[in-house]
Amino acid sequence: MTYALEVNGLDKSFGSTNVLRHIAFSVEAGSTTAIVGPSGCGKTTLLRLVAGFERPDAGTITLGGRVVAGAEWIPAHRRSVGYVAQDGALFPHATVAVNVGFGLPRRARTRARITELLEMVSLDYSYASRRPDQLSGGQQQRVALARALAREPELMLLDEPFSALDAGLRANTRRIVADVLAKAGITTILVTHDQPEALSFADRVAVMSDGRLAQVGTPREIYSAPIDVPTAEFIGDAVVLSAHVEGERARCALGDVAVIANGVQGEARVMLRPEQIEVTADGAGVAGSVVDVEYLGSEMLLGIRLDTADGVVSERVTVRRFGATALTPGERVGIRVLGTGVAYQQ
């Protein structure tokens, strides 16, 4: 298999700060990968190394089978890589046509080619004479993408390109961008700190934590079988309870629960997603009281404090409830687990 990108043993420090530690991963040609992780974990640095804006201290980067960092050093402008930054970084005083044309060789800066590139990002030629400040944020991002596409890169790097947009525009721009890149068959890496964006945009998700890659997998794997509790908590809402695991079952405050044990046995922790816990219609199941309600429109997140027999430890769990009647704090409920949890070592 030839990968569009292979990264091996990548280290990078700024001064005494280790920003990246032994990063290794591969990206298949034509795929979309999202890199997610908390602020400051090194996502942008990793992208800048791949683009060629920075040199690694150790390790290799291979693009389309060619070493660009390591034994060889190929500078950014000679890598077939497009880069779209958070703010698009358009030239503020230049028109859209000039901005897009910047990505093209001089003789290819024709009206026909610029029209074609603008149409790829769902803008017509009437926008060509506008300046960036005469465009909406989403349109600016699409122009930035058109400029990056003009170079016909094999790999497109998107560094939080939607983060400055409001929710509606963000979803819409994301769909347009994903569609353009898929149609053009361009391998794409998206950096984001928005977990739902990573899960919806990408074929594969790489979770970074403190300069390391914690886990790489499909969105479903990352969400339903996170490698550890911090990853589980980073990628979505998580209910984590003390448990005793035997085989593929865990005894915890929510009763006897099926788990993916991954070899974990005995005293452990079990993680469930809030949509794997339901409030029973007849009050059956584990008893508790609603302590808080977060209303989210199509769904609500209920905080439920479980009753305890000994009155000493009282676990609080979060339950996701879709489109049902509202519950209010203080109400008594019964809850039960629907799905399979994941067990982790204590």
Ligand code: ATP
């Ligand atoms: P965010 O989500 O907030 O953009 P990030 O995960 O992209 O964060 P980076 O921008 O890669 O993180 O930064 C990682 C760390 O490296 C931070 O602590 C940052 O301060 C540091 N850093 C990045 N670039 C430099 C630089 N040129 N010189 C010194 N330190 C840097």
